[in-house]
Amino acid sequence: xxxxxxxxxxxxxxxxxxxxxxxxxxxxxxxxxxxxxxxxxxxxxxxxxxxxxxxxxxxxxxxxxxxxxxxxxxxxxxxxxxxxxxxxxxxxxxxxxxxxxxxxxxxxxxxxxxxxxxxxxxxxxxxxxxxxxxxxxxxxxxxxxxxxxxxxxxxxxxxxxxxxxxxxxxxxxxxxxxxxxxxxxxxxxxxxxxxxxxxxxxxxxxxxxxxxxxxxxxxxxxxxxxxxxxxxxxxxxxxxxxxxxxxxxxxxxxxxxxxxxxxxxxxxxxxxxxxxxxxxxxxxxxxxxxxxxxxxxxxxxxxxxxxxxxxxxxxxxxxxxxxxxxxxxxxxxxxxxxxxxxxxxxxxxxxxxxxxxxxxxxxxxxxxxxxxxxxxxxxxxxxxxxxxxxxxxxxxxxxxxxxxxxxxxxxxxxxxxxxxxxxxxxxxxxxxxxxxxxxxxxxxxxxxxxxxxxxxxxxxxxxxxxxxxxxxxxxxxxxxxxxxxxxxxxxxxxxxxxxxxxxxxxxxxxxxxxxxxxxxxxxxxxxxxxxxxxxxxxxxxxxxxxxxxxxxxxxxxxxxxxxxxxxxxxxxxxxxxxxxxxxxxxxxxxxxxxxxxxxxxxxxxxxxxxxxxxxxxxxxxxxxxxxxxxxxxxxxxxxxxxxxxxxxxxxxxxxxxxxxxxxxxxxxxxxxxxxxxxxxxxxxxxxxxxxxxxxxxxxxxxxxxxxxxxxxxxxxxxxxxxxxxxxxxxxxxxxxxxxxxxxxxxxxxxx
Amino acid sequence: xxxxxxxxxxxxxxxxxxxxxxxxxxxxxxxxxxxxxxxxxxxxxxxxxxxxxxxxxxxxxxxxxxxxxxxxxxxxxxxxxxxxxxxxxxxxxxxxxxxxxxxxxxxxxxxxxxxxxxxxxxxxxxxxxxxxxxxxxxxxxxxxxxxxxxxxxxxxxxxxxxxxxxxxxxxxxxxxxxxxxxxxxxxxxxxxxxxxxxxxxxxxxxxxxxxxxxxxxxxxxxxxxxxxxxxxxx
Numbered sequence: 001x002x003x004x005x006x007x008x009x010x011x012x013x014x015x016x017x018x019x020x021x022x023x024x025x026x027x028x029x030x031x032x033x034x035x036x037x038x039x040x041x042x043x044x045x046x047x048x049x050x051x052x053x054x055x056x057x058x059x060x061x062x063x064x065x066x067x068x069x070x071x072x073x074x075x076x077x078x079x080x081x082x083x084x085x086x087x088x089x090x091x092x093x094x095x096x097x098x099x100x101x102x103x104x105x106x107x108x109x110x111x112x113x114x115x116x117x118x119x120x121x122x123x124x125x126x127x128x129x130x131x132x133x134x135x136x137x138x139x140x141x142x143x144x145x146x147x148x149x150x151x152x153x154x155x156x157x158x159x160x161x162x163x164x165x166x167x168x169x170x171x172x173x174x175x176x177x178x179x180x181x182x183x184x185x186x187x188x189x190x191x192x193x194x195x196x197x198x199x200x201x202x203x204x205x206x207x208x209x210x211x212x213x214x215x216x217x218x219x220x221x222x223x224x225x226x227x228x229x230x231x232x233x234x235x236x237x238x239x240x241x242x243x244x245x246x247x248x249x250x251x252x253x254x255x256x257x258x259x260x261x262x263x264x265x266x267x268x269x270x271x272x273x274x275x276x277x278x279x280x281x282x283x284x285x286x287x288x289x290x291x292x293x294x295x296x297x298x299x300x301x302x303x304x305x306x307x308x309x310x311x312x313x314x315x316x317x318x319x320x321x322x323x324x325x326x327x328x329x330x331x332x333x334x335x336x337x338x339x340x341x342x343x344x345x346x347x348x349x350x351x352x353x354x355x356x357x358x359x360x361x362x363x364x365x366x367x368x369x370x371x372x373x374x375x376x377x378x379x380x381x382x383x384x385x386x387x388x389x390x391x392x393x394x395x396x397x398x399x400x401x402x403x404x405x406x407x408x409x410x411x412x413x414x415x416x417x418x419x420x421x422x423x424x425x426x427x428x429x430x431x432x433x434x435x436x437x438x439x440x441x442x443x444x445x446x447x448x449x450x451x452x453x454x455x456x457x458x459x460x461x462x463x464x465x466x467x468x469x470x471x472x473x474x475x476x477x478x479x480x481x482x483x484x485x486x487x488x489x490x491x492x493x494x495x496x497x498x499x500x501x502x503x504x505x506x507x508x509x510x511x512x513x514x515x516x517x518x519x520x521x522x523x524x525x526x527x528x529x530x531x532x533x534x535x536x537x538x539x540x541x542x543x544x545x546x547x548x549x550x551x552x553x554x555x556x557x558x559x560x561x562x563x564x565x566x567x568x569x570x571x572x573x574x575x576x577x578x579x580x581x582x583x584x585x586x587x588x589x590x591x592x593x594x595x596x597x598x599x600x601x602x603x604x605x606x607x608x609x610x611x612x613x614x615x616x617x618x619x620x621x622x623x624x625x626x627x628x629x630x631x632x633x634x635x636x637x638x639x640x641x642x643x644x645x646x647x648x649x650x651x652x653x654x655x656x657x658x659x660x661x662x663x664x665x666x667x668x669x670x671x672x673x674x675x676x677x678x679x680x681x682x683x684x685x686x687x688x689x690x691x692x693x694x695x696x697x698x699x700x701x702x703x704x705x706x707x708x709x710x711x712x713x714x715x716x717x718x719x720x721x722x723x724x725x726x727x728x729x730x731x732x733x734x735x736x737x738x739x740x741x742x743x744x745x746x747x748x749x750x751x
Numbered sequence: 752x753x754x755x756x757x758x759x760x761x762x763x764x765x766x767x768x769x770x771x772x773x774x775x776x777x778x779x780x781x782x783x784x785x786x787x788x789x790x791x792x793x794x795x796x797x798x799x800x801x802x803x804x805x806x807x808x809x810x811x812x813x814x815x816x817x818x819x820x821x822x823x824x825x826x827x828x829x830x831x832x833x834x835x836x837x838x839x840x841x842x843x844x845x846x847x848x849x850x851x852x853x854x855x856x857x858x859x860x861x862x863x864x865x866x867x868x869x870x871x872x873x874x875x876x877x878x879x880x881x882x883x884x885x886x887x888x889x890x891x892x893x894x895x896x897x898x899x900x901x902x903x904x905x906x907x908x909x910x911x912x913x914x915x916x917x918x919x920x921x922x923x924x925x926x927x928x929x930x931x932x933x934x935x936x937x938x939x940x941x942x943x944x945x946x947x948x949x950x951x952x953x954x955x956x957x958x959x960x961x962x963x964x965x966x967x968x969x970x971x972x973x974x975x976x977x978x979x980x981x982x983x984x985x
Binding site: 257258262266269 | 805824827829834850855857
């Protein structure tokens with residue numbers, strides 16, 4: 001500290017922060033000069049409080065158990081619904097619980113005893129009955145069934161149980177698993193919670209009565225804020241200070257921080273990181289759920305999507321605070337809420353960028369993404385990575401043997417199948433083939449290089465929209481159009497992948513997820529591209545032969561028109577899948593594949609061995625984006641149109657689930673992943689043969705994903721491979737007894 | 752052997768069910784400094800890791816103050832009064848020296864006098880982040896943190912790793928005085944055989960996972976040839 005000259009604080013590192021600070025102050029002056037803008041900013045506090053609460057829950061979770069919980073928003077939403085069900089209907093809903101008696105009943109039905117019935121597990125537990133309604137202005141107004149306090153107490157108890165369940169059933173078994181498995185499990189949790197709510201309450205919005213008193217509170221300069229929002233902000237501030245004090249001054253908080261840095265150190269000092277993680281899981285679940293309950297009435301309604309997706313700004317806020325400081329997390333959450341509200345106001349101004357006559361959409365969604373990118377660009381390498389004892393490695397990426405004959409046989413068999421099955425099955429095969437392509441892109445990026453991407457469907461969408469809006473609009477013919485689309489996907493994929501050179505693990509998952517949300521809302525939902533209706537895609541044709549999904553076709557035998565969909569489109573998909581599968585197999589076999597696996601295993605060691613880590617990552621991002629782009633073009637042809645919802649952030653998340661469930665690190669895994677995608681072959685088996693409602697498939701996928709993350713990171717394909725190996729080894733062992741092979745020395749002796 | 756603090760009997764220890772240490776029997780009494788010596792890969796660290804419960808034992812038994820620790824979690828063993836200074840020191844780098852010491856004393860009141868009495872150099876560093884300390888300071892902090900809980904058994908793994916011999920020469924006598932003052936038993940894994948034997952009461956020599964020699968420090972010093980040959984692996 002000897003050189004305390006005037007210039008010593010202005011280091012090059014501080015210039016970005018300084019510039020940002022000056023811009024912020026200028027912006028504040030401009031905003032506060034206009035009363036309506038001040039009002040808009042203040043009104044953003046309510047939404048900001050909910051973002052802050054979810055962000056606090058994420059930070060608490062990360063501190064306690066090293067998991068970045070993508071389901072934090074879903075937990076808040078779930079809490080809101082638990083309260084809603086109790087307060088309005090007096091019913092506590094239960095998630096679907098498998099009934100051990102169901103198979104017996106099913107067998108009895110098959111045997112012909114259709115009236116045979118065994119007890120079912122209830123869907124709702126009724127605790128109180130709604131009071132009689134009175135007709136007011138022609139609408140039937142129901143009296144709430146349960147007083148606020150009772151509904152609140154029961155909801156909080158349910159949240160405590162949920163937190164315990166999350167810890168003991170999901171994240172405790174995963175405590176030594178790699179980041180990927182933890183991210184995947186939290187994505188599984190996200191899917192399950194959303195699927196349960198849709199099953200129990202449908203996806204339409206429910207109106208919610210206020211909990212906190214709502215009357216305007218007036219501030220100077222004509223600014224006012226409804227009192228419920230003010231209370232929400234005050235509660236979030238109190239909670240933040242409480243958390244800060246807990247972590248600052250108590251042995252519990254100190255031990256949690258210690259265990260999050262070094263689990264072994266905590267263990268040998270007599271602390272149980274497991275116990276600490278459990279307590280923190282309960283606390284973070286209750287925190288998110290409680291604010292979900294309190295905040296839902298501010299929007300006057302609750303639906304399964306809105307609060308769930310607040311995970312994106314919440315992640316931005318938590319990332320700004322490095323998953324570390326509660327105070328910064330809260331301030332960032334409130335700040336994002338206020339900025340969003342301000343952007344919404346100024347988007348009505350005449351100078352705001354316009355698209356198709358109305359204000360450019362999606363800028364409010366782009367804001368968290370911009371924050372995340374800026375934060376990561378400025379200090380990517382200083383972000384914390386948790387020092388846990390990882391003993392479970394990433395799944396094995398096998399070198400496929402006999403891939404070419406296997407691909408030919410399976411491909412030709414599928415082609416033959418396409419011409420003989422009924423239209424429903426033909427459609428499901430095509431859906432699975434398109435899914436396989438997307439899963440293949442994840443095999444390259446996530447399976448081989450270990451980069452977690454939650455934006456592959458968004459990249460597919462870039463290709464789909466390019467095909468529709470650039471190629472078709474300019475009459476660019478078939479093979480060039482989709483390739484152009486895939487190239488566009490590569491460009492966007494590389495742009496979004498550049499941050500990956502600076503961040504890794506879960507931080508990359510956050511970046512890609514935010515990128516997907518941004519691409520969806522800023523580009524796909526842009527009215528001049530598609531709006532919400534979608535953009536049409538012309539059916540493909542080559543040399544005048546049209547083979548689109550809905551083009552008429554002539555039967556191979558006997559002539560006459562066949563039933564739609566056109567099997568030749570399926571043939572085209574099979575060929576694309578075969579080509580891409582063989583290409584990915586070859587990547588794994590080549591020097592590039594070895595480089596990729598080296599980067600996945602240990603970046604520093606790979607660099608020391610002469611592998612260009614950045615180059616390998618960029619290549620993987622490019623290849624994966626290209627494959628995803630081809631998938632996007634295929635799905636554009638499949639539906640005849642591209643829509644924003646189909647290519648959004650949540651589909652990207654769900655596709656990571658399918659790919660992981662199938663087996664993220666092998667081509668065969670991608671094939672299995674394609675079979676289990678929604679609308680694919682497995683769905684059709686479920687709905688047509690097993691008569692399981694389509695709504696349950698997503699739930700089953702989510703549960704399967706969590707189980708797979710815990711039990712078998714190799715996925716379904718890996719489990720099959722292991723089974724085949726075991727049978728082979730047994731057979732070989734039998735043969736080896738007579739010849740007494742010298743290579744069968746027991747491992748124990750060799751040590 | 753009723754007074755033994757740590758009793759390891761016929762221990763098989765290793766990883767994933769494959770033993771590295773075989774049939775080891777070892778005792779530490781209160782107030783005693785016991786050195787565990789041996790060449791690289793002999794199984795010294797494995798013995799300590801198994802005693803503190805970080806890896807499950809494969810066969811045999813370990814008991815502390817007469818009760819078996821079989822099946823106990825590491826934090827439960829630590830609460831019996833076992834302090835393990837691991838090879839990597841396991842410090843919490845993002846926390847201050849003071850917070851590290853506070854965490855050392857899990858149950859009771861925060862009392863920094865014991866660690867600071869043995870390591871007065873830490874006094875000035877209390878508000879510094881542990882990650883910013885030098886190697887020797889980190890080792891002092893690790894020892895001081897282990898002392899903060901007034902352990903009955905202190906296990907120190909490779910205290911000299913990465914430290915200048917000068918510093919090791921200063922630290923080892925402190926280890927001796929901890930045992931003399933507090934009556935705590937110390938199991939010391941050390942590469943510097945000569946220095947370790949100077950402070951230890953007794954020593955065990957491991958070679959390829961099994962016990963090659965044991966005896967009082969003076970016996971072993973008198974028997975240099977045998978000691979050296981067990982290192983060289985005959």
